[in-house]
Amino acid sequence: MEGALIARDRVGVQDFVLLDSHTSEVAFLNNLRKRYQENLIYTYIGTLLVSVNPYKELDIYTLTQMQLYRGVNFFELPPHLYAIADNAYRVMCSECNNHFILISGESGAGKTEASKKILQYYAVTCPTTDQLKIVRDRLLLSNPVLEAFGNAKTLRNDNSSRFGKYMDIQFDFKGAPVGGHILSYLIEKSRVVHQNHGERNFHIFYQLLEGADKDLLGWLGLERNPQKYAYLIQGRCAKVFSINDKNDWKIVRKAFSIIDFSERDIEHLFAIVATVLHLGNIHFEEDSNGHAIIRDGTQIKWISKLLGAHLSILQEALTNRKIEARSEEVLSPLNVDLAFYARDAVAKAIYGRTFTWLVNKINNALVNKDSSRKTVIGLLDIYGFEVLDTNSFEQFCINYCNEKLQQLLIEMTLKAEQEEYEVEGIEWEPIPYFNNKIICDLVEQKHKGIISILDEECLRPGEATDLSFLEKLEEKVGDHPHFLTRKLADQKTRKSIDFLDFRLLHYAGEVTYCAMGFLEKNNDLLYRNLKEVLCNSKNFIIRECFLFSELDSRRRPETVATQFKNSLMSLIEILMSKEPSYVRCIKPNDNKEPGKFDDSLIRHQVKYLGLMEHLRVRRAGFAYRRKYEHFLQRYKSLCPATWPNWNGPAIEGVVKLIKHIGYKPEEYKLGRTKIFIRFPKTLFATEDAFEYRRHLLISRLQAKYKGFLGQRAYQKKRKAAIKLEACWRGALARREAKRRTWAAQIIRKFINGFINRKKPLCPENREFVMLSQYKYLLKLRDHLPQNVLDKSWLKPPSIMEETSEMLHKLCIRTLVRKYCRGVSVERRVQLQQKVVTSAVFRGKKEGYQQSLNQRFLDTRLKENEINPRVLQLIQGESIKYVTPVIKYDRNGFKARERLLVLTQAAAYVVEMAKIKQKVEYATLKGISTSNLSDGIIVIHVPDDNKQKGDVILQCEHVFETVTKLCMLSNKESLVKIVKGSLRFRIGSGKEGTVVFAVGQEPQVFRDRNGQLTVVSTPGPP
Ligand SMILES: Nc1ncnc2c1ncn2[C@@H]1O[C@H](COP(=O)(O)OP(=O)(O)OP(=O)(O)O)[C@@H](O)[C@H]1O
């Protein structure tokens, strides 16, 4: 509600207590109208709910709405029936006490609808179990059954409840509905036999005729046509557009089965309903003696069958009256009028009592046998104040009931107000209000009240009439300020009161009653012989309703008014012990039209419902009161000291708050737990300030919330990232650990392999060996000798030695092969020569090393440089090599320039055009050179005459020349490298010596000893 204080300009105030001019009826009506036109049918007066019938379906009774109001503080949400229901329920649960919700208002104002909605609310929102669902369904379905038998179409309401109903809903300690109990009040029996124009009898008659199947109707002796039944057509509107009897019949039938009605119950119940219809069609005629007789026995036969009563006894009972004269019983025939009266009386009696039986039957189905403690919420759906054109006994009872309830309300409200003031420690300011006890007393006081006087008239012997009753009233209560008759009235008012009328000044206004029929209605007599027939009926319901004990009893039965008074007393007693909530229903117009707000009609109801009175009581002290916590909670944002949180006691916070806002001392009072604000304007000013502040706060909150959302999203992402990182790191670590384990195994294996490497191949060393082989091979691949001369070779592990050797050989062989393939013919020739040179000279003669780099020429002189004569001489032999040499004479050692020509077969020493000496290779005895760097060659020839002796030559290219000679002669082995000196043959048996020496300068000379001395400079090896 606080929330909607804001909308007050458009929709008025939600609590009349907040009206500025709370005593003005106009302001009251304006507020009601404003709200009604906005479809806001509910308004509070404090905790009392005023409801205006919308006459259209509003979207405010949905499941969502029920959930919305469930468990919410009463003032948090706009006024609603659900708020009232929920509040009662919650207080009941928390304080374990009993409650009632009193729903009143005039016919058609929406009382029954309201009570049904409350019941639905409990059915939906209260906790329940599968077991308890049956109770819940029975509670809900008791309504259609009671409405079928107790409601009827009237001019004011198509579904008017023609009885008062009080229903207790019992809840267990968990707050689940576990049972119920219904009390009914004053069913309008007269309707069974008579309806005003435009009205109908109770719904069940029409439902039965419309909905029952053929068999049932046949069994009951009924026809499917309400026009055939005298009791159904007096209002001339058996068929009503807004009522679907056929459909309602189905609902009632279903309800019967859920409320535990047996087939027998149902059969006998409808037998009674049919009996009433047949009774209505009995027609009496006058016989010659003026006595009533029934000519057409059809109806009575059916009744006899349906009630299981003897036909003739029944017939006799309907046309005669049994009179007890002293100890005798005499039958007195009835005249036609009395017969009709008796017939109607029996119809009313059996219907009325059957209704009571029905209520009891439903109560049996709702009873909760569990003896555990229960709390209850009572729903009282009772007729409101009734003022008709002609007000009779029924209106008298109804209005008396409303007086009593008004008294209860005033007392309870005042009591509650006073109690609240006391509890809160606020000084009680007496509230002026009208106490209607005086009217109640007028009606109900023993011996002096109207009911007592009426009873007296009914019971007294002699001819009592309605008029005599009226006179008695004048006599006994004539001086009462709230009582008036034509006789007692002054000149002016007399006109408005008829001779048989009396007027009561009720709290809600004056009502004029017509005393006619009071006595008869109060007596509600049924002739004894008819009662006997009913007591003997085979219909068990009738038997239960009419007990023999009643016949035997000598006491007169209680009159209707006394019965009603007593039941009302016990109702008030029931209510007094409970906490009250009130719903006041208002009918907005007489045409059942939505949206139409009939001012005068409503003003009338506002008055009769005592709403202004109630408002005055509520507003006498303070317009608004709230617990400190709630007040602080709502308005704390208005004061820096209390915003955002107040940590001290709420009262201190409120004091700070109102001081800050600037409340004046006369505007408020501080109770123990509540603040009381005297004027609505103070509250509205606070509310306006709050509204402004709220806007500011909301924007701030929105910003904060957006920030929070951003932060939350960021945190979420961050967490996710951290998680991912952790997972990834974990994965990496696991991978690394796996790798390390693997590595450790490998290393272990490796070490093991290393330790066992020398053993023959076995599992321990296999891998290591293979690895080292592999490694060695890999390394070897990169360190292979690059050429044939490269002698390097990677040292193998011991296990690979053999392989290595083989590989080495293989490699060398490959290199050699490769080398050889790359060698040209010319180079091969060179090499072949060098090989020979090497074989001959290597390590033996100085200059050998240098000679290796010197290319051997094919020849030093070409053929064309040789004297043709010589060529001619050696024709036939191909010249292989020619070089200039110095030949030393064997005698005298004179140096002479010559050519050495080597052919295939022989070596020639040539001088110009002469061949000086020819040495055939075949005869060649040897070739000598020194170990020094001189170029001396001595070709040793055989020791025969043809030869001149050994040839001493000196040539520049000693290695080349000797090699060629060796190769051509194929006499390598004959070459001798001498040290110091050599002996040579001069010819004819003589020998000479060549001495080799080392000196500063190379020279060749004949020394004193006649030896050829060859001096050479020391050279490289
Ligand atoms: N809250 C509501 N929403 C819509 N229609 C409603 C509401 N309350 C009442 N009505 C309409 O008003 C009609 C009369 O209501 P209801 O039967 O409850 O009146 P009542 O006060 O019980 O009258 P009576 O005293 O004759 O029993 C209903 O049939 C329904 O059409």
Ligand SMILES: [Mg+2]
């Ligand atoms: Mg009703």
